[in-house]
Amino acid sequence: MMTTIAPVLALPLSYTPPPKVRIQFRVLREGEVTSGPKFVRLYRSWLTISQVAMAFCTGEGDGRGTNDLTQAYNVDVATLLAQGEWLACGVDDAPPRKTRAVYLTISDSGVLTYNITSGEGSGGGASAEITARVRVDGVLAEREVVFVEKPSNGQFRIAGYGPAQDGESVVELKVTDGLVYAVALDDWGTVFQPNLSVAEGQVIRPTVMLGWLYRVTQSGQLPAVEPAWWDESLQGPQPLGTARAEVVRYYRPQAHGPQPVELI
Known part of the structure; x- marks a missing residue:
């Protein structure tokens, strides 16, 4: 007598990719677009200067605005928020060579302008x-x-x-x-990202700004779909995915x- 064993099919586990932002640099020299490649490298700190976290490079350019943009990176929002400030070092090897290091905080998608400047003619007094x-x-x-x-x-x-x-x-x-x-x-807070892990005290900004921000009062994960945001008429912490948050007013500068x- 033969026994037939039915094959067991493994069902794929559900996977939700982490929210990401797309960042890119526009690199200038002394506030101007110039020819020649330029580099921007991101490090976690001066203590890890031998370990480049992200590297950006422009093309050769023609000095008239062509190829002053670097390639773009898609980076996990959680990685950016956990790091906070990045050490950004810009380099232009065209004679006379120039370099500049600053601290940057990145949380939203966009094109960041990085000016490689010696500071000559500014900052005096x-x-x-x-x-x-x-x-x-x-x-x-x-x-x-x-x-x-x-x-x-x-x-x-x-x-x-x-x-x-x-x-x-x-x-x-x-x-x-x-x-x-x-x-x-x-x-200004961090723009809403689906499934983003948030910590207590973090401020979240709706994708369509109507004057209100939302301060996280209980850590957790934002919902997969942007919620119907509430205003000051609803006081106290409210559910925001598995987190909770309270409404706060945004004040213009x-x-x-x-x-x-x-x-x-």
């Missing part, structure tokens, strides 16, 4: 300092503050910038002979000034 103090709804809050100076020649320049840590901190400036204005920037500065 007398050393000064000013106290940056930011309140949101009357409560001290950490936000970025940019200080803009209008010198006597009428050409605006950046005098300095920095975070108001814990709502209040001293920011170092470089000033000439002009008036200084302060511009405070609210947290606020400017104040002229502001007195203290020379040091």
Whole structure:
């Protein structure tokens, strides 16, 4: 007697690819498009400078705007958010060779402009300092503050910038002979990405901005489909996938000034 054994078919496991952003660089030299290849390399820190995390390169170019863009990378949003600041090093080997290193925070898709500059002709002036103090709804809050100076020649320049840590901190400036204005920037948040893992305190921005942001109060994963966002009429933490979040208002940049500065 023969027994027939029916084959067992293995069903494929469901897989949801992690949300990604597409990033690309437009690389300039001293604010201008120039010919010759240029490089931007991203590292996790100075301690891992021997390990390139991502590398971008432009084409040869013709000095008139052709090939000033690098190739694009698709990167997991979770990787970008977990890293926070990346060490970005730009290199242009055309004589005289120039290089520049800055810290970048990347969370959204887009073309990032990277200017390889020695800083000559900018950033000069007398050393000064000013106290940056930011309140949101009357409560001290950490936000970025940019200080803009209008010198006597009428050409605006950046005098300095920095975070108001814990709502209040001293920011170092470089000033000439002009008036200084302060511009405070609210947290713009991270744009909604399906199935994105989020942590408590993180701010999420809808893909269509209507003036509201959503601060995560309980870590978890965003839903696969963007929800119907709520406004301030619905108070308290609400379900957002497996996470929970509360609505917060987005405040447009606020400017104040002229502001007195203290020379040091």
